[in-house]
Amino acid sequence: MTATVTSERTDAQSLPVGPEWWRTAVIYQIYPRSFADSSGDGIGDLPGVTEHLDDLADLGVDAVWLSPFQRSPQKDAGYDVADYCDVDPLFGTLGDFDDMLAAAHARGIRIIVDLVPNHSSDQHVWFQQALAAAPGSRERARYMFRDGKGENGELPPNNWESVFGGPAWTRIADGQWYLHLFDSSQPDFDWSNEEVREEFRRILRFWLGRGVDGFRVDVAHGLVKADGLPDYTPDPEAGSMGGEEANVPYWGQPGVHDVYRDWHAVVAEYAGDRALCAEAWLPTPEKTALWVRPDEMHQAFNFAYLETEWDAAALRSVITESLDAYAAVGAPSTWVLSNHDVVRHASRLALTAENPQGHGIGPDSPGKPIPEVGLRRARAATTLMLALPGSAYLYQGEELGLPEVIDIPGDARQDPTWFRTNGERYGRDGCRVPLPWTTSGPAYGFSDTGASWLPQPAEWATLARDAQVGDPASTLTLYRSLLAARKARALGAGTLEWIDAGEEVVAFRNGNVTVVANIGTAPISLPDGIVIAASGPVEGTTLPVDTAVWLADD
Numbered sequence: 001m002t003a004t005v006t007s008e009r010t011d012a013q014s015l016p017v018g019p020e021w022w023r024t025a026v027i028y029q030i031y032p033r034s035f036a037d038s039s040g041d042g043i044g045d046l047p048g049v050t051e052h053l054d055d056l057a058d059l060g061v062d063a064v065w066l067s068p069f070q071r072s073p074q075k076d077a078g079y080d081v082a083d084y085c086d087v088d089p090l091f092g093t094l095g096d097f098d099d100m101l102a103a104a105h106a107r108g109i110r111i112i113v114d115l116v117p118n119h120s121s122d123q124h125v126w127f128q129q130a131l132a133a134a135p136g137s138r139e140r141a142r143y144m145f146r147d148g149k150g151e152n153g154e155l156p157p158n159n160w161e162s163v164f165g166g167p168a169w170t171r172i173a174d175g176q177w178y179l180h181l182f183d184s185s186q187p188d189f190d191w192s193n194e195e196v197r198e199e200f201r202r203i204l205r206f207w208l209g210r211g212v213d214g215f216r217v218d219v220a221h222g223l224v225k226a227d228g229l230p231d232y233t234p235d236p237e238a239g240s241m242g243g244e245e246a247n248v249p250y251w252g253q254p255g256v257h258d259v260y261r262d263w264h265a266v267v268a269e270y271a272g273d274r275a276l277c278a279e280a281w282l283p284t285p286e287k288t289a290l291w292v293r294p295d296e297m298h299q300a301f302n303f304a305y306l307e308t309e310w311d312a313a314a315l316r317s318v319i320t321e322s323l324d325a326y327a328a329v330g331a332p333s334t335w336v337l338s339n340h341d342v343v344r345h346a347s348r349l350a351l352t353a354e355n356p357q358g359h360g361i362g363p364d365s366p367g368k369p370i371p372e373v374g375l376r377r378a379r380a381a382t383t384l385m386l387a388l389p390g391s392a393y394l395y396q397g398e399e400l401g402l403p404e405v406i407d408i409p410g411d412a413r414q415d416p417t418w419f420r421t422n423g424e425r426y427g428r429d430g431c432r433v434p435l436p437w438t439t440s441g442p443a444y445g446f447s448d449t450g451a452s453w454l455p456q457p458a459e460w461a462t463l464a465r466d467a468q469v470g471d472p473a474s475t476l477t478l479y480r481s482l483l484a485a486r487k488a489r490a491l492g493a494g495t496l497e498w499i500d501a502g503e504e505v506v507a508f509r510n511g512n513v514t515v516v517a518n519i520g521t522a523p524i525s526l527p528d529g530i531v532i533a534a535s536g537p538v539e540g541t542t543l544p545v546d547t548a549v550w551l552a553d554d
Contacts, residue, residue, distance in 0.1 A: 022214065022275040022298055022391060023332040024492025025062035026483055027112065029395045031340045032069050032091055033077060033453060034434040037443070042451030044434065046092040050100045052437075053107055055465070059399060059476075060483030063110035065216050065277075067340055069097070073123050075185040076416055077432070079218060080121035084203045101211055110213035112277065117200055117259075118219040119186040127187050135176050142196055144179035144188045144225070153177075159231045160250065163241060163358070165421035179229075181222065181250060183416045191223045191259060204266050214267075214275035214298070217260075220291060221280035224255040239307075239357030241281040241341070252282055260296040275299060277334075281357075285318070285325040285333075292331035299391060302334045306342065307357070310349045310377055310546075312504050312519040319388065319506075323496060326390070332492075335385045337378070338395040344431045345381060347404035350374035358417060360426035361406055368406065375401050376546045379478060379535035380517055383548035384506060386482045387515040389494045394479075397435050400463050401475035404430040405454075412455050429454055436460035439467045481533050485550065489513055517548035529553060 036048030046069060056064065068078035069091040078088065087094050104111050120127060126142050133139035135147075148171065149155040156169035156177055162184075169177040170184045179188045189196045204215070221242065226249035238244045242251040260276065267274045277299040278291040284304065291300045308318045326333040337345040342357055353367025361368060378401065386392055408429055410418070415427030433454045437445030443452045444460045461467075468474035486492060494510040501507035504520025513532070518524050526541045529551025536547040543549055 020273040020275070020298075021062065021110065022273065022277075024389075024391060024490075025110075026060070026386070026392045026394065026486070026492075027063040027065050028056060028059070028061040029065045029067065029339055029393060031067045031396055031432060034432050034446075035396055036435070036437065037447035037451070040447055040449035040451060041090075042443075042447055042449070042453045043090050044446070045090065046087065046096040046100050050096075050103050053100075053103050053109065056109060057107045059480055060487065061109065061394065063112055063213065064104060065112040065393070066114060068114045068116060068218075073121055073185070075121070076183055077414065079116055080119075080123075080183065080186045081116050082121040082123040082125075084115075085206045098210065105211070111211075112214045112216050112275070113207050113212045114218060115200075115203070115215045116218040117189065117191075118222040119180065119182060119188045122185045122187055130178075130187075131172060135174065138195075140176075141193055142190060144190050145176050146179070146229070148175065148177050158229050159233065160229075161234065162420065164416045165425065179225075181219075183420070188225075189223070191255075197259065197262065201262070201266055204263060205269075208267065208270045208274060212274075213272065214277065216277045216279065217297070218279055220260075220278035220297070220300070221252045221256065221282055222250060223259060224253040225250050226253055237354065237356055239281065241357060244283060246283050246287075252280070252287065257290065257293075257296060260291065264295055264297070277301065285322045289325040289329050289331065292326065293329045294331075299332065299334050301336055301339075301393070303336075305385075306336050306338075310381070310519060312506050312517075315384075315506050315517075315519070316498070319496070320498075323389065333388070333390040334393060335388050335390060336393040336395075337381055337385060338398050338431065339393070340395065340432055341428055342431065344378075344395070344398065344402060344404045346374045346378035346398070346401055347371075347406075348374075349377040349381060358425065358428065360415070360417070360428055360430055361404055362426035362430070363407055365406070365426065369403070371403055373546070374403060375475070376536060379475060380519075380546050380548040382479070383482060383533060383535040383550070384515065384517045386486050387491050387508075387510055387513065387550060389492060389496055389510060391492065395431075399476050399479040400436070400465060400468060402433075402435075402463060403459075405433045405457055406430060407457065408433075408455060414454065433457070436464035437466065439464045478533070478535065482550075485513075485533055489552075512553045514551040514553075515548065516543060516551070518543045518545055521545060527551065 033043045035044040037044045038047040070081050071083035071086045071088045072078045129139040146157040153175050160168040162168045163182050171177050180186050232249050276297040278297045280291050282288045288300045291297050305318050308314050322333040347369040350369035350373040351367050413429050415429045417425050417427030434446040434452045439461045442450030468476035491510050497509045499507035506517040523542045526543050532552045533550040
């Protein structure tokens with residue numbers, strides 16, 4: 001392999017940056033209902049998180065992002081919030097939260113709370129007040145109520161579709177309609193209403209006052225809708241949360257930036273480099289970078305990177321675009337491969353058919369993955385990702401190499417997408433199956449009673465955490481070694497310099513580490529260096545296909 005360091009650097013347009021923790025952190029996403037169940041009811045909870053904080057400290061993560069645990073009727077697994085300032089009894093109490101937060105901080109782990117501002121539950125006191133009030137009332141003004149079209153208002157106000165399938169409008173008894181970009185149990189707030197804005201300032205301060213280190217903001221590209229609510233028909237092949245399309249009247253509207261400038265000021269009232277991270281599905285890194293300008297949010301998920309195919313040219317392009325776009329506004333790029341809304345990358349990277357985000361995979365899906373190919377590529381993709389400058393997000397279970405669970409029976413599925421599309425889309429259950437902690441015992445260690453809100457497959461026994469501890473070839477060992485080396489060599493704060501290693505290779509230097517990923521169809525020769533981490537077996541100076549390696553100068 002010819003390894004030529006190019007003169008092109010990725011920090012040419014960067015603004016001055018500081019030492020804030022979130023610029024380089026590795027952040028681990030916990031989906032609480034699937035992490036660990038301490039009560040035996042089959043649903044994970046906050047005490048279960050506390051019990052496993054030592055495992056996360058051993059893994060080497062810097063922070064934990066908790067998916068919603070606030071009070072909710074759980075129509076959308078907690079993303080339908082009824083009370084933003086309380087813990088749902090399924091997950092414990094506010095006291096349990098405080099105990100978990102203190103225990104995490106004692107281990108040097110920060111806590112990021114999920115916040116859902118686009119919509120509430122229909123059980124939220126505000127929405128119940130709106131249903132009881134008259135059209136044009138203060139109570140209805142907090143949400144997106146509109147009169148319908150047609151002679152008697154019998155048609156919805158526009159043609160918008162729900163992210164979960166079906167219409168985005170529901171009519172109530174007095175004839176008005178309300179907007180819900182997601183399930184009908186999740187009415188959208190009206191963010192032109194100052195009362196809504198003030199309520200969320202209160203919510204931010206409630207959690208900041210308890211000591212949380214930041215917020216992951218759900219649907220951060222939503223909230224504000226285009227004036228007049230014009231009709232819009234999305235591309236049927238586009239992902240459910242957008243990301244591929246521009247000028248969508250309910251995604252990425254300019255007015256949303258005023259909200260986050262306001263939130264930035266609230267967060268800045270508190271010491272400790274508190275952070276805001278945007279879940280913003282947008283067409284390009286340049287568009288996403290608008291969410292992390294110096295007076296707005298601090299991070300934004302790099303979905304362009306997550307959605308990039310296993311292709312060397314495409315990966316080089318998105319990495320360059322990302323680093324340049326975020327550096328231009330003084331923000332770190334983030335890197336992510338899996339989360340609770342997408343097919344796990346141990347399966348996704350081996351799919352051979354189109355699979356738009358949110359559709360999921362199931363027994364009848366075309367192009368189902370070959371497990372060994374998916375795991376090999378997933379390990380290589382993570383090895384590549386964790387060497388990149390910036391902050392990285394991990395999704396619970398990926399450190400075990402968990403694949404998407406495909407064979408979930410229809411009567412066991414929980415995702416609203418499955419029901420609202422009459423089974424045409426499998427949805428996101430396959431990436432949310434509870435974790436395996438032990439090779440034997442009830443629910444593979446997830447629950448002492450054997451209860452599990454989604455069925456766990458038999459293969460969980462071979463992938464359980466206790467089966468991987470101490471195994472030098474396990475995915476868990478790989479993650480631990482990558483995180484330790486990343487921290488020891490300060491790769492998150494480094495600078496990337498590309499290496500010209502051929503069309504089917506992604507190669508670069510970051511500090512004194514050379515990173516090489518073979519994404520081609522034939523083995524390649526490695527440059528000189530000491531192997532300090534590898535996603536798979538490396539024989540001598542030959543790097544197999546779908547394998548990535550870190551080489552040190554000393």
